[in-house]
Amino acid sequence: MGIPEVGQVQFALVADCGSSLTRVALIEQVDNTYRFVARSEAPTTVGPPWSDISVGFLHAVSQLEGVVGRPLLDEQGHLIIPTEGTTGVDLLVVTSSAAQPLRVVLAGLVREISVASLERAAQTSYVQVLDTIASNGVDLNQRDNERIRRIRQHRPDVIWVAGGTDGGAGRPVLELVETVAMACSLMDSAPRPDLVYAGNVALRPQIAQIVGEEVPYIVVDNVRPSLDVENLTAAEMAFDQLYQERKLGNLPGIHALHAWSTGPILPTARAFGYLVNYLDYRYEGPKGVLGVDVGSASTVVAASFNGRLSMTVRTDVGVGHNALATVEARGIEAIQRWLPFSAEPEEILTVAHNQVLRPATVPLEARELAIQQAIAREALRAALGTARAAWRRANIPFHRGLTPQVEPIIARGAILTRAPRPGQAALMLLDALEPVGITTLLLDPYDLAPGLGAVATLKPLVAVDTLDGGAFVNLGTVISPVGRARPGDIVLRIKLTYESGGGYEVDVRYGTMELHPLPPGEKARLELRPRRGIDVGRGGPGRGGGPIEIPPSLLGLIVDARGRPLRLPTDPGARREQVQRWMRDMGV
Known part of the structure; x- marks a missing residue:
């Protein structure tokens, strides 16, 4: 998708539709410089009784009107874009993490090679890996009908197949594709899963014949063109694109946001990564730039070293919808170690359950807040552990078990930016990230980071000026x-x-x-x-x-x-x- 041309912009609106809250912010050009003006938020309205994401967006914009004193909606309640006299905005960018993760099954020849490469690519976007199928190891003697049963049972959005170096293994890859294609063809309702092939390029014509026209078929670069080379760039982009198309694109009411948005609606994590990558170019120092986002349903670590962006998205840990999953994944003891008081497992589980049921609520008691902040530490530590593994493979210099030197660290997520005391936010970050050397902690209290990352792809000056004008809090x-x-x-x-x-x-x-x-x-x-x-x-x-x-x-x-x-x-x-x-x- 090409980048649209953007003309003169005086008023820009940035929106981020999260799983719990939708936030909008207005940026205005004054004296040839763009500045953040104000923000507002409203509950995200993907689910019932509204089942229309645009409703929450318009609620947030309506509140913003009252703050800035500028009409932004017309008489029908629709966004005014482009500006009309003293009303409306010239540009709208939308990012979102409101959709459920992309549900995938990964298949390959060797679990430790091709399947592992697919897993690493999947960790860079909003993806839930339901199952992995390999032709080696425990699956060596498994019958094809068992694999077919597993695929049909999961009913994934996408099935990825990889295997064989370029010019390498042929027959085993074709047999694996035949099994996957059979499973897809036996699914009795549409839409059937997309099949993405990321293996031996020499087999593409034969695979296209096997798949036929009944199964949507996509080809990307081989994730392992040779045994000692891993190429994940195309696969990472495809995971993001499929999430945009299959998940974000099917959110109820998303068509209205598409009609108003100046550019494509981007996944929040990817837009946040764009900003981190931009700051790395801007600082031009020997250190990298690190960004973290502790959300309700997911936790993101975005890092850029020498201009190279590394994304980690953990869709299984968070502090709201996935609070209980975080406790279960990390263990009660891991949560207890950050508490200044003795807490029984039942108390911790109760707090986590309440966050799942009411993810946008603010705790009223100090004990509940401390437990929530302990869960946030563990969500961050889980995501950071995954990120460190990616950094090692990318030859980022750092001591084993430590965080590389970075400047700055940008943190977002209500658990951090709305902590009652700034020392609480700092302590959560220091406990979870354990930075080394000298660095600066920046908070994104206005939830501008993803929007500025998206704006930078359309109108870079808007992002540059807004950052210089104090978008973040030191x-x-x-x-x-x-x-x-x-x-x-x-x-x-x-x-x-x-x-x-x-x-x-x-x-x-x-x-x-x-x-x-x-x-x-x-x-x-x-x-x-x-x-x-x-x-x-x-x-x-x-x-x-x-x-x-x-x-x-x-x-x-x-x-x-x-x-x-x-x-x-x-x-x-x-x-x-x-x-x-x-x-x-x-x-x-």
């Missing part, structure tokens, strides 16, 4: 020294000098967490003197580099000297005391 600058030391050892000396004058020096001890607030709106200069063997990301162990400018932020300077990887006491009582101490240190 939560704080983090120093995370890495190296071996004993608890209580001095690992770092910092010197902080305020822009208005004055300052101080302080020693940092291993195992501690310190918060150094800055006066409101004021910058500071930071000098670091790490102990020998301690690395703060300034050229190697023991090197502090030159002075660093610390920009104004909500929290100021955060020194996280707890060590990497983070280790909590095994004794439950001692662990709870440790968590309480960290919370106090962060002003929580």
